[in-house]
Amino acid sequence: MGNVKSIEKAVASLPPSELAEFRHWFAEFDAAAWDKQIEQDANSGKLDSLSAEALADYRSGLAREL
Numbered sequence: 001m002g003n004v005k006s007i008e009k010a011v012a013s014l015p016p017s018e019l020a021e022f023r024h025w026f027a028e029f030d031a032a033a034w035d036k037q038i039e040q041d042a043n044s045g046k047l048d049s050l051s052a053e054a055l056a057d058y059r060s061g062l063a064r065e066l
Contacts, residue, residue, distance in 0.1 A: 014022060041047050057063040
């Protein structure tokens with residue numbers, strides 16, 4: 001059985017309290033991974049064109065602060 005399938009099976013067999021604990025842990029893990037990816041993308045310049053476009057829209061009046 002593949003590693004992911006083993007994990008799926010293990011998660012499916014957790015009692016409700018442990019599933020809630022796992023869900024909390026995974027949400028934090030996933031958010032940290034997302035934050036790391038965004039930081040890497042920002043540092044590498046991958047987001048520069050998006051930020052430039054957003055600033056241009058804001059300066060031209062196409063966007064506004066909420």
